[in-house]
Amino acid sequence: MDIRTLCLGILTMGDATGYEIKKTFEEKLDLIFHASYGSIYPSLNKLTEEGLVSCRELSQEKRPDKKIYTITAAGRYAFLEKVMNKPAADRFRSEFLATLMFAHLLPASTISQMIDERIADRERKISDMATGCPERPTDTEQFMCGYGRTVYQAEIDYLIENRHLLEADALLGRRAAE
Numbered sequence: 586m587d588i589r590t591l592c593l594g595i596l597t598m599g600d601a602t603g604y605e606i607k608k609t610f611e612e613k614l615d616l617i618f619h620a621s622y623g624s625i626y627p628s629l630n631k632l633t634e635e636g637l638v639s640c641r642e643l644s645q646e647k648r649p650d651k652k653i654y655t656i657t658a659a660g661r662y663a664f665l666e667k668v669m670n671k672p673a674a675d676r677f678r679s680e681f682l683a684t685l686m687f688a689h690l691l692p693a694s695t696i697s698q699m700i701d702e703r704i705a706d707r708e709r710k711i712s713d714m715a716t717g718c719p720e721r722p723t724d725t726e727q728f729m730c731g732y733g734r735t736v737y738q739a740e741i742d743y744l745i746e747n748r749h750l751l752e753a754d755a756l757l758g759r760r761a762a763e
Contacts, residue, residue, distance in 0.1 A: 586672070588620050589628045593637060593664035596656035603629060603652065612717070613726070615710075616733040629654055637663050688751040700748045707737045 586594075595601060595609050603626050610620040632638040637660030642650040656664070681703055688696050711734050718730030 586618075586667070588624045589632060590664065590667045591618060591620070592625060592628050592632060592654075593656055593660050594668065596638060596654055597661060597664060600653050600655045602654070606654070613729065616729075616736060632660065636660075685751060689754045693752045696751050697748070700744050700751070704741050704744055707741050711737050711741075 591610075591614065592606055595606050598609075601609070603622065606625055606629070607620070607622055610618065610625070614620075629638060629640070633640050633654070637657055639655045639657055640652050641655070642652055644650055681699070684699065685696070714730050714734050714737075718727065718734070
């Protein structure tokens with residue numbers, strides 16, 4: 586699914602500003618999709634041009650006007666048409682794993698530190714979900730939170746159980762290079 590389609594989907598939940606859409610990506614879609622303002626606003630502009638989204642401006646005192654986006658009937662239809670299709674295969678991208686591919690070139694201490702930091706980050710995400718998820722009112726939101734917690738916990742478990750493989754590889758790689 587692309588950013589445009591996800592923006593339409595978010596707008597099916599209610600009118601939103603670009604900032605609110607970005608927050609939804611950060612809070613609800615963080616595990617599965619990343620979107621920056623640099624991709625959200627061009628998508629919203631294109632959706633508006635195509636008549637799939639409407640935009641109204643709300644005046645604010647001592648601030649620029651706020652743009653509020655609303656999905657149109659055509660936008661709702663276009664979104665449902667997209668979401669009814671079989672999803673494409675998941676694509677996974679990880680800077681962390683891409684770096685670890687070259688663990689044999691790095692000092693073992695660097696690898697250990699990277700893994701420790703990743704575990705700490707995932708523990709923080711689980712903790713954030715533990716406080717935020719009970720407030721989620723819908724079954725879908727509960728499902729997404731539970732899925733996220735499970736994936737993050739599985740990553741932590743895997744890193745703890747298998748970190749020795751990378752740390753040992755780094756030690757052996759360093760010795761072989763010397």
